[in-house]
Amino acid sequence: MAGDAPRVRFAPSPTGYFHVGSARTALFNWLVARQAGGTFVLRIEDTDAERGREEWVDGIISAMHWLSMDPDEGPFRQSERTARYHQAVDALWEGGRLYACDCTRDQIDARNKEHGIQTPGYDGFCRDRVVTREGHALRFRTPDEGITVVHDVIRGPVEFPCSAMDDFVAVKSTGVPLFVLANVVDDIDMTITHVIRGEDLLPTTPKGVLAWEALATLGWVTDGSTGGPSRPMPGLPVFAHLPMLVNEQRKKLSKRRDPVAVESYRDRGYLPEAFLNYLGLLGWSPPGGEELFDTAQMVEWFRLEDVNHSPAFFDVAKLTHMNGEYIRAMPFESFIEACGPWLTGPLAPWPEANFDPAVFAAMAPLVQERVAVFSEVPPMVDFLFLDQPVVEEEAWAKAVAGDELAGTILAAAIEAYSSLTGAWERDALHAATLAVGEGVGRKLGKAQAPIRVAVTGRRVGPPLFEALEELGPDKTLDRLRSALERLAAGSGR
RNA sequence: GGUCCCAUCGUCUAGAGGCCUAGGACACCACCCUCUCAAGGUGGAGACACGGGUUCGAACCCCGUUGGGACUGCCA
Numbered sequence: 001m002a003g004d005a006p007r008v009r010f011a012p013s014p015t016g017y018f019h020v021g022s023a024r025t026a027l028f029n030w031l032v033a034r035q036a037g038g039t040f041v042l043r044i045e046d047t048d049a050e051r052g053r054e055e056w057v058d059g060i061i062s063a064m065h066w067l068s069m070d071p072d073e074g075p076f077r078q079s080e081r082t083a084r085y086h087q088a089v090d091a092l093w094e095g096g097r098l099y100a101c102d103c104t105r106d107q108i109d110a111r112n113k114e115h116g117i118q119t120p121g122y123d124g125f126c127r128d129r130v131v132t133r134e135g136h137a138l139r140f141r142t143p144d145e146g147i148t149v150v151h152d153v154i155r156g157p158v159e160f161p162c163s164a165m166d167d168f169v170a171v172k173s174t175g176v177p178l179f180v181l182a183n184v185v186d187d188i189d190m191t192i193t194h195v196i197r198g199e200d201l202l203p204t205t206p207k208g209v210l211a212w213e214a215l216a217t218l219g220w221v222t223d224g225s226t227g228g229p230s231r232p233m234p235g236l237p238v239f240a241h242l243p244m245l246v247n248e249q250r251k252k253l254s255k256r257r258d259p260v261a262v263e264s265y266r267d268r269g270y271l272p273e274a275f276l277n278y279l280g281l282l283g284w285s286p287p288g289g290e291e292l293f294d295t296a297q298m299v300e301w302f303r304l305e306d307v308n309h310s311p312a313f314f315d316v317a318k319l320t321h322m323n324g325e326y327i328r329a330m331p332f333e334s335f336i337e338a339c340g341p342w343l344t345g346p347l348a349p350w351p352e353a354n355f356d357p358a359v360f361a362a363m364a365p366l367v368q369e370r371v372a373v374f375s376e377v378p379p380m381v382d383f384l385f386l387d388q389p390v391v392e393e394e395a396w397a398k399a400v401a402g403d404e405l406a407g408t409i410l411a412a413a414i415e416a417y418s419s420l421t422g423a424w425e426r427d428a429l430h431a432a433t434l435a436v437g438e439g440v441g442r443k444l445g446k447a448q449a450p451i452r453v454a455v456t457g458r459r460v461g462p463p464l465f466e467a468l469e470e471l472g473p474d475k476t477l478d479r480l481r482s483a484l485e486r487l488a489a490g491s492g493r
Numbered sequence: 494g495g496u497c498c499c500a501u502c503g504u505c506u507a508g509a510g511g512c513c514u515a516g517g518a519c520a521c522c523a524c525c526c527u528c529u530c531a532a533g534g535u536g537g538a539g540a541c542a543c544g545g546g547u548u549c550g551a552a553c554c555c556c557g558u559u560g561g562g563a564c565u566g567c568c569a
Contacts, residue, residue: 013569048568105566119494120565137567155498164496164565172567179569203497203564243499250561278505281518285506291518308506310499311562318505318519328532370531380530399529430528437528444528452529460530 006038006193010071011183013045014056018063018262020314021198021245021253024279028242029196030069031295031302041190042071046079047182063262067272068295076190078182084223085177088185088215089138089170095218098138098170100131121166138171140181140211148206153240154307160206168207180204184211188233189223196304199241199311200252212236240304243283244311253314260314269342269374270319274326278319282312292325324372335368336361342377349378350385359384359470366462380461384470389457389479399449399459400487405440406450410484412436413451414477424473426465433465454483 008029012022033040042064044057057075064070078085092098103125112119127141143162150158170181177185187195221230247258254260265275276295286293286301293301327335341347344355360381367380383389400406416432430444437447452464455476461467468476 011569015569045569101567116494121495139567158497160496166565169567174567176567178567183569198563199498200563201569204569206497241498244563246562248504252563281505283505289507289517291506308499312506313504315504315519321519324532366531369533372531433528446528448528458529462530464528 004036006032006036007041007191008033008038008194008196009041009043009074009187009190009192011043011045011186011197012060013048014053014060016056016059016255016261017264018060019253019255019260020262020265020279021260022060023063023067023262023275024245024282025197025242026064026069027067027276027279028240028284028302028304028307029194031299032194032196032304033072034299035302038193039072040069041076041192042074043186043190044075044077044079045179045183046077047082047176047179059263063266066266067262067276073190076186078186081182081186082176084189085182085185086175088181088220089177091218091220092140092170092211092214093133093138095214097141097214097218099126099141099167100133100136101126101139101167101169102131102136122168124167127167135173137169137173139167140170140207140214142167142207142210148209150202150205150209150239151236152202153238153304155241155309158202160203165206165210170211180207181211184208184215187237188212188215188220191222191234192237193234194240194304195237196240196242199244202241205239205241209236238304240307243308245282245314246311248313250311250313258314259316265319269377270323271326271338274323275319277326278322282314283308292322320372327371327374328369330368332365332368336364339364339367339374339377342374347378348385349382349390351387354385354387356385362470363462363466366466370462379458383456383458383461383467389455391453391457392459395453395457395459399453400483401490403450405442407484407487408440409436409442409447409450410454410480410487412439414480414484417473417480418477420473424469426469429465429468450483451480455479 010022010026010029012018012026030040032038042061044060046057057077061075089098101122103122108122108125109120111123111125112121115123122139126139142165146162147159148162148165150160152158168180169178171177186192216233220233222233224230245253247253262275266272273294276298277293280293280298280302281291284302284307286297287306288301290297330338339360343357343360344352348355363381363384367377370380371377400410403409413433413436416436417429420428420432422428433448433451434444437444440447448464449459452461453459455464455471456467
C-alpha cells in the first residue's frame with residue numbers, strides 16, 4: 001500500500017450481464033481512482049473456463065462505458081495469464097506451501113459425516129500423504145493456529161482464527177489456478193493499492209492474505225506487467241468490503257429473481273447520470289446530506305471511510321423518481337434528443353413514416369414533466385402517430401361504455417368541434433368542451449374523460465386540448481365518430 | 494454445524510455522549526392547484542430490535558440476547 005496515486009481494480013467475473021451490485025462496486029473503485037489521480041484497472045476474472053464468453057466481456061465494457069466509467073487499464077483477462085500463475089504455483093510448491101490432494105468431494109463429505117455431525121470443509125486428509133502433483137488438486141497449507149487479520153477501511157480490523165480456515169484448493173487438478181490465488185498474483189503484479197469489492201468476499205480475504213504473505217516470504221517479485229521492471233512485491237493493499245445490495249427479502253440480489261441487469265435499466269430509458277447518482281446513495285451519502293449530485297461532486301466528496309456497514313435494498317421506485325427529476329431538469333433540446341431512440345426505429349410503436357418531429361416537439365414540454373423514464377414516452381404520444389389509437393379496454397369500459405352520458409357527450413363534442421369557426425386550437429377546444437360539459441351538467445374534468453378515451457385511447461396522458469390541437473380536426477372528429485359508433489354497436493342501442 | 498459481517502421510519506439514510514421532542518429523501522395518506530395524469534405546494538402517519546452495564550447524561554461506548562445476512566465449491 002504505497003504512495004499517493006491509488007491503483008484500484010474492478011474485477012468482475014463475466015457471467016452474463018452487468019449486475020447492479022457490480023456497477024456500484026465499479027463506481028466506488030472509480031471514485032477512489034478519480035479523486036486522487038489514480039488508475040482504474042479492469043480485470044476479467046475468468047479462470048473458470050465454464051464462465052466467460054467474449055460477448056459477456058463486451059457487455060461489461062459497454063455497460064461501463066454507458067456509465068462513463070471506462071477503465072484506464074485493461075481489460076486484463078486472467079485466462080491469458082495462466083503461465084504467470086504457474087510460476088507462482090511452482091514457487092509455492094517448492095516452498096512447501098502447497099500439497100497435492102486426491103480426495104473427491106464425496107470422500108471428504110463421507111469422512112466429515114463420520115466424524116463431526118455436519119461440518120463442511122476439508123479435513124486435511126492429504127496433508128501428510130504423498131500424492132503426485134500431476135493431475136491432482138493443490139491445496140494451500142493454512143496455519144493451524146494463530147489469527148489472520150484483515151485490515152478493512154470500512155470495518156476496521158477483522159480477525160479470522162486460522163483454526164477455522166481449511167486448506168483451500170489453490171489449483172485445480174487440471175492445473176488451472178483458482179480465484180484466490182490468481183487474484184493475489186494479479187493484485188501483486190498490477191500493484192493494486194486498494195481492493196474494493198463486495199462484502200461477500202470478506203470471508204475469503206484471509207486466505208488471500210495468507211497466500212500473499214507466503215509469496216512474500218518466498219521472495220516473490222512482481223512481473224512488471226503494468227509497465228515497470230520487475231521489482232519487490234508491494235505490501236498488502238488496503239481492503240474495503242462494501243455492504244451487499246439486497247432484495248426486499250434482505251437477501252443478496254439474485255440473478256434469477258431480481259431485476260439486476262444494468263442493461264435492462266439502460267434499455268428502459270434510465271439516464272446514466274441518474275443511475276450513478278442513485279448507486280452512490282447505496283451505502284454512502286455525502287457529508288452535506290445532498291441527494292442529487294453528479295459524478296464530479298461524488299469524486300470530490302467520496303470517502304471510503306464513510307461507507308456504511310449495513311446492506312442496502314436496491315429500490316427501483318426511488319431510482320425511478322430520481323430519474324424523473326433528472327429528466328425534468330434536462331434542457332428542452334437535450335430531452336428531445338434523448339427521446340430520439342424511442343421515437344423512430346424499432347422501438348417506436350408506430351409506422352416510421354407517420355412520425356412528425358414538429359408535432360412531437362410541440363407536445364414535448366408536456367411529456368417531459370410527465371415521464372420518469374424514457375420508455376414512458378411512446379405511450380404518451382402514440383395516438384398522434386398511429387392511424388388508430390390503441391384503445392385500452394379498461395379505459396373504454398370505465399370512461400365510455402360505463403358512462404351513461406358518454407354518448408351524449410361524444411355527440412355534443414362532434415357537433416361543437418365541427419362548428420368551430422376560428423382556428424383549431426387549444427383555447428377554442430377548451431371553451432367548446434367546457435360548453436359541452438355544461439350542457440350535460442358536468443364539470444370539465446368529468447366531461448373530458450370520454451373524449452380523451454375516444455381520441456387517445458387512454459384515460460391518462462398529456463393535456464387534452466393541446467393534444468387535440470396537434471392531432472387536427474379530421475382525425476379528432478373521425479375518432480369521435482367511430483367511438484360513437486362502437487358505443488352504439490356495443491350497447492345494442 | 495463453523496467462521497465472519499450487520500442492526501435508526503416500509504425503503505435509502507443523517508446522527509461520530511448533551512444541539513434529538515431523532516432530521517431529510519422515496520413510498521404511503523389527506524388537502525390545495527388542476528381538463529385527465531403528472532409536476533408543484535401544504536400537512537400527516539411512520540424508526541433508535543431487546544436486556545444489562547459505563548456516564549451527571551447514550552441512538553451514539555462496552556457486554557450479552559435476539560434477529561438478519563454472507564461465506565463454508567477442483568465458482569467468483
